[in-house]
Amino acid sequence: MTGARLAADVGGTNTRLGLARDGVLLADTVQSYRNDGCSGFAEVMDRYLQGAAPEGVAEVAIAIAGPVTGSTARLTNRDWDFDAAALSQHLNGAQVHLLNDLAALGQACPHLGAECLDKVIAPAGDTGGDGQRLVAGIGTGFNLSPVLQAGGQVQCLNVEYGHVSLPLDVAEHLRSHVPEADAFATVENLFSGRGYAAVRAHFPEDDTGAQNFQAFYANLLALLARNLMLAFLPAxxxxxxxAVARSILASPARAVFAERFQQPFELDARITAPVHVILDDAAALKGCAALRLPA
Known part of the structure; x- marks a missing residue:
């Protein structure tokens, strides 16, 4: 497999790896490993390469669920550190590139087919090719990856939007049902696994309570998405x-989200965008495969 690229998607619980050639992930090479019991990423990587590419690889692109600073990174929910130079030396000089997991999804977006996506709001026209997209990850935490495709190249900007103050319209809607809304000071306080659970606790445990909660949270999500539309214009x-985004947008409350999200803006009624949920668990690997590494 000389000349192949190793693509890796490292989360707090699992690491998924696969091989890629010419920007395309080889689906039959993808394997997943539990991180428990491993001392670090290098141990998982070596175990995979021993069977999948014992002769080594020329390049490595690693998507990491945590902050990436230049050539170093750290997992948010596990005590694992990453150093591109050390990994390159470990792999006999292979080129190693680290990127945030949402940036990897951003790299993948232009390459995801209809079978990889749940279409919540259909595009008004052709949305292929160059332009701006936005990936929003709502799971354990919250963050964004603004995506710009131009001239066949994809660039993903680094942001920390989860720590931005909660928008006023979202806070006001939250306060209508949650008296201690001031406790949700930032976007991530509300739009994350712990925020989801905290709001759910204000609704009865029965089926009606669950439905009302989903509709309420879908409204909150739509209000946030409208703010993101104006901030990033992801046409x-x-x-x-x-998991949080999938849970709400796979429920009947997706209709509530769609209705609120599509209300016209006072600024310009032409501001629109399709909305998708990424279903492909290998999407970050596909982004690592497609990434153009610096020369």
Missing amino acids: QGVYFAG
Whole structure:
């Protein structure tokens, strides 16, 4: 497999790996490993390469669920550190590139087919090719990856939007049912696994309570998405990822989200975007495969 690229998607619980050639992930090479019991990423990587590519690889692209600073990174929910130079030396000089997991999803977006996406709001026209997209990850935490495709190249910006103050319209709607709304000071306080659970606790445990909660949270999500639309103008599409986003947008409350999200803006009624949920568990690997590494 000389000349192949190793693509890796490292989360707090599992690491998924696969091989890629010419920007395309080889689906039959993808394997997943539990992180428990492993001392770090290098141990998981070596175990995979021993069977999948014992002769080594030329390149490595690693999507990491945590902050990436240049050539170093750290997992948010596990005590694992990453150093591109050390990994390159470990792999006999292979080129190693680290990127945030949402940036990897951003790299994948232009390459995801209809079978990889749940279409919540259909595009008004052709949204392929160059333009702006936005990936929003709502799971354990919250973050964004603004995506710009131009001239056949994809660029993903680094942001920390989860720590931005909660928008006023979202806070006001939250306060209508949650008296201690001031406790949700940032976007991530509300739009994350712990925020989801905290709001759910204010609704009865029965089926009616569950339905009312989903509709309420879908309204909150739509209000946030409208703010993101104005901030990033992702005319090529908004792509949601993460367990919280999937839970709400796969429920009957997706209709509530769609109705609120599509209300016209006073600023300009022409501001629109399709909305998708990423269903493909290998999407980050596909982004690592497609990534153009610096020369």
